[in-house]
Amino acid sequence: MDVDAVRTFVAVTEAGQFQAAADELGITQQAASKRVANLERKLGVVLFARTARGVRLTVDGQALLPHARELLRAAERVTAAVTPGRRPLRIDVVSRRIAPSNILQAFYQQHPGIELDVVALTNADATAALAEVSAGTLDATFRSLRATARTVPAGLRSSRVVDDRHELLVGPRHPLADARTVTPAELTDHPIWMPGMSDPEPIGYYDDLAKAFGLTIDTVGPMFGIEALLAELADSTRLAMFVGEGSRYLWPESYDLRRIPVVNPTPVYPLSVIWRADNPHPVLADFLDYLETRYRATLGEDIWTPDWAR
Amino acid sequence: MDVDAVRTFVAVTEAGQFQAAADELGITQQAASKRVANLERKLGVVLFARTARGVRLTVDGQALLPHARELLRAAERVTAAVTPGRRPLRIDVVSRRIAPSNILQAFYQQHPGIELDVVALTNADATAALAEVSAGTLDATFRSLRATARTVPAGLRSSRVVDDRHELLVGPRHPLADARTVTPAELTDHPIWMPGMSDPEPIGYYDDLAKAFGLTIDTVGPMFGIEALLAELADSTRLAMFVGEGSRYLWPESYDLRRIPVVNPTPVYPLSVIWRADNPHPVLADFLDYLETRYRATLGEDIWTPDWAR
DNA sequence: GTTCCCGGACAACCCGCTGTTGTCCGCGAG
DNA sequence: CTCGCGGACAACAGCGGGTTGTCCGGGAAC
Numbered sequence: 001m002d003v004d005a006v007r008t009f010v011a012v013t014e015a016g017q018f019q020a021a022a023d024e025l026g027i028t029q030q031a032a033s034k035r036v037a038n039l040e041r042k043l044g045v046v047l048f049a050r051t052a053r054g055v056r057l058t059v060d061g062q063a064l065l066p067h068a069r070e071l072l073r074a075a076e077r078v079t080a081a082v083t084p085g086r087r088p089l090r091i092d093v094v095s096r097r098i099a100p101s102n103i104l105q106a107f108y109q110q111h112p113g114i115e116l117d118v119v120a121l122t123n124a125d126a127t128a129a130l131a132e133v134s135a136g137t138l139d140a141t142f143r144s145l146r147a148t149a150r151t152v153p154a155g156l157r158s159s160r161v162v163d164d165r166h167e168l169l170v171g172p173r174h175p176l177a178d179a180r181t182v183t184p185a186e187l188t189d190h191p192i193w194m195p196g197m198s199d200p201e202p203i204g205y206y207d208d209l210a211k212a213f214g215l216t217i218d219t220v221g222p223m224f225g226i227e228a229l230l231a232e233l234a235d236s237t238r239l240a241m242f243v244g245e246g247s248r249y250l251w252p253e254s255y256d257l258r259r260i261p262v263v264n265p266t267p268v269y270p271l272s273v274i275w276r277a278d279n280p281h282p283v284l285a286d287f288l289d290y291l292e293t294r295y296r297a298t299l300g301e302d303i304w305t306p307d308w309a310r
Numbered sequence: 311m312d313v314d315a316v317r318t319f320v321a322v323t324e325a326g327q328f329q330a331a332a333d334e335l336g337i338t339q340q341a342a343s344k345r346v347a348n349l350e351r352k353l354g355v356v357l358f359a360r361t362a363r364g365v366r367l368t369v370d371g372q373a374l375l376p377h378a379r380e381l382l383r384a385a386e387r388v389t390a391a392v393t394p395g396r397r398p399l400r401i402d403v404v405s406r407r408i409a410p411s412n413i414l415q416a417f418y419q420q421h422p423g424i425e426l427d428v429v430a431l432t433n434a435d436a437t438a439a440l441a442e443v444s445a446g447t448l449d450a451t452f453r454s455l456r457a458t459a460r461t462v463p464a465g466l467r468s469s470r471v472v473d474d475r476h477e478l479l480v481g482p483r484h485p486l487a488d489a490r491t492v493t494p495a496e497l498t499d500h501p502i503w504m505p506g507m508s509d510p511e512p513i514g515y516y517d518d519l520a521k522a523f524g525l526t527i528d529t530v531g532p533m534f535g536i537e538a539l540l541a542e543l544a545d546s547t548r549l550a551m552f553v554g555e556g557s558r559y560l561w562p563e564s565y566d567l568r569r570i571p572v573v574n575p576t577p578v579y580p581l582s583v584i585w586r587a588d589n590p591h592p593v594l595a596d597f598l599d600y601l602e603t604r605y606r607a608t609l610g611e612d613i614w615t616p617d618w619a620r
Numbered sequence: 621g622t623t624c625c626c627g628g629a630c631a632a633c634c635c636g637c638t639g640t641t642g643t644c645c646g647c648g649a650g
Numbered sequence: 651c652t653c654g655c656g657g658a659c660a661a662c663a664g665c666g667g668g669t670t671g672t673c674c675g676g677g678a679a680c
Contacts, residue, residue, distance in 0.1 A: 001313045001314075001385045001388065001389065002312075002313070003311045003312070003313055004311075006388065017626095017627065017628085018627075018628065019626085019627060019628080027668075027669095028668075028669065028670085029627075029628070029629095030628090030629080030630090030668085030669075030670085031667070031668055031669075033628065033629065033630095034666095034667070034668080035667085037629090038666090038667085043389065043392045043393075044392070044393075045392045050627090050628060050629085051627090051628095051676085051677095052626080052627070052628085052675060052676040052677055053626075053627075053676080053677065054626095054627070054628090055627095055628085058447075059400070059402075059429055059431070059442050059447040059448055060392050060447060062427075062429035062430070063391050063392065063397070063398070063400050063427040063429055064388065064391050064392055066427070067384070067387045067388045067391040067427075068388060070384050070387065071381070071384040071385060071387075071388050073384075074377070074380050074381040074383075074384040075311045075381060077377045077380070077381075078311065078316065078374065078377045078378060078380075078381050079311065079353065081373050081374050081377040082353045082354070082355045082370050082373065082374055083353075083354075087373070088373070090369070090373050092369075117372075117373040117376070117377075119369055119372035119373055120372070121369070132369055137368075137369045137370060138369055327655095327656065327657090328656075328657065329655085329656060329657080337639075337640095338639075338640065338641085339656075339657070339658095340639080340640075340641085340657090340658080340659090341638070341639055341640075343657065343658065343659095344638070344639080345638085347658090348637095348638090360656090360657060360658085361647085361648095361656090361657095362646060362647035362648060362655075362656070362657085363647080363648070363655075363656075364655095364656070364657095365656095365657090
């Protein structure tokens with residue numbers, strides 16, 4: 001399957017003859033003829049009815065044409081995806097399970113036309129991500145940033161755009177399984193388990209949260225994958241973990257896990273978008289507007305954030 | 311833009327290393343490495359971070375990946391589009407302006423998932439179209455057929471599935487421009503103009519229609535394209551033409567053409583689907599069901615058809 | 621009917637890309 | 651420190667795709 005051959009096929013179709021198509025493509029008529037002949041041989045069908053005054057599409061050619069055009073568009077997008085200046089908005093969401101990814105998806109659904117490349121810089125710390133933004137390989141990163149607005153590198157801008165409310169995730173045999181809501185004060189006697197944390201960002205956040213309300217939050221311990229974690233949670237009478245309201249975990253029906261909103265106050269996880277100050281991607285402004293509207297709706301709620309986020 | 315290189319890129323991404331991907335593709339590790347290196351050179355970006363234990367995607371690689379997969383899917387569809395046995399339902403609509411094309415579009419919108427290739431066998435008479443169906447290059451043709459159910463070639467099945475109601479198309483200065491409906495009897499004094507007819511099918515139909523109601527229908531005369539025709543119609547105080555209710559012509563607002571339903575009785579243009587009896591395309595059954603439902607709703611109306619269609 | 625010319629196909633040739641084999645190197649694990 | 655995995659580089663071979671040159675068929679003009 002040769003894209004050049006397909007491109008030649010489309011060009012010949014549009015020109016109605018090989019000679020003109022070949023001129024268009026900057027090759028000889030013989031080369032164009034060979035390309036199409038090879039394509040026909042590979043596909044096992046005849047695409048053109050050759051006449052003395054040019055060519056006409058056969059039935060197979062007609063059926064192929066829209067798919068051929070689609071292939072060329074796909075090839076064009078492959079190139080555009082990595083061409084600085086005319087590529088989609090490229091934004092990092094850290095992980096596809098947490099709020100930034102889902103918020104971006106909601107934005108995309110409201111703006112179906114826009115070109116968007118979502119990448120997950122798993123295992124890249126904030127410094128590495130900011131370096132990618134500075135270097136231009138990334139248009140923005142959407143993540144927690146303890147030092148927001150203070151030590152963001154020169155040339156970058158940041159904006160706190162989301163407060164992701166915390167919920168308690170517990171199995172059906174946990175003492176709080178049937179609570180409609182819980183308060184931080186009610187959690188002092190229940191250990192919170194957040195294994196697999198390696199990033200300093202969330203660890204610092206949970207340390208502060210534990211200190212503020214006298215909670216026990218265990219951020220060490222081995223991580224055997226999210227599936228193992230959820231299974232263990234479902235079986236346990238003691239374990240509970242925090243998850244963001246905007247996060248998304250899929251689990252089997254049989255696990256019967258519950259998300260219980262935390263209130264009075266609601267700990268929220270502050271998330272920021274960080275982008276290059278000079279020459280930002282045009283679509284980014286739309287996204288920031290979208291986030292602004294979304295964020296404003298949550299102002300005035302009874303929330304808790306660590307000192308460094310205030 | 312080489313599809314094999316993109317396929318290699320995706321394979322390496324999935325395998326996490328060149329060696330395994332190369333085995334998968336049946337080439338040597340060196341060849342896979344070269345393909346990806348070429349792709350990187352052409353695109354001007356580095357796609358993989360090479361480590362001692364395999365490779366990891368860079369940001370550019372991550373952004374490229376979904377587009378690369380899309381390209382492979384498009385290439386797959388190009389092949390499938392002409393591969394007998396696993397190709398989309400391929401159906402001929404004669405012209406994209408008339409009812410069959412629009413009905414197929416409505417069907418497609420109700421069944422967005424199906425694979426459909428609509429071809430327009432312009433300038434192919436019924437015999438040629440039926441030959442394509444018999445030969446297997448077409449799954450079906452959707453057209454008028456005077457001899458429906460009588461002289462359809464052996465091995466084919468046909469079904470009258472649509473009665474396309476006639477409407478009168480006139481410009482704003484035509485005497486009937488403001489009529490809400492017209493009857494055939496009221497049209498005896500108004501010449502009907504249907505230029506550019508070369509197919510025996512519609513010519514025969516309009517001859518019969520003219521004879522049945524004493525109309526004057528001119529099916530000869532030069533055809534300078536549909537745009538010229540509509541422009542002339544808009545300017546004329548005398549000219550009128552018939553169009554099918556299911557047809558679609560776009561004209562500038564300024565033309566101010568009107569479609570006036572013809573009633574008491576309504577001449578309808580019978581359209582049939584003709585398909586291969588043995589081993590028909592599976593989607594065709596759905597389409598015929600769809601047409602059946604649609605057709606049943608029009609039964610009992612006050613219609614006229616030529617003798618040969620009864 | 622004859623001639624002309626356009627447009628496509630075929631043939632021969634040549635270049636360069638892409639694959640192979642063979643080898644080296646770097647890095648992580650033991 | 652050593653081993654081995656995995657990737658890169660080098661040299662070479664084969665062929666795929668490009669070019670030039672030529673022929674052929676059919677529509678248009680006379």
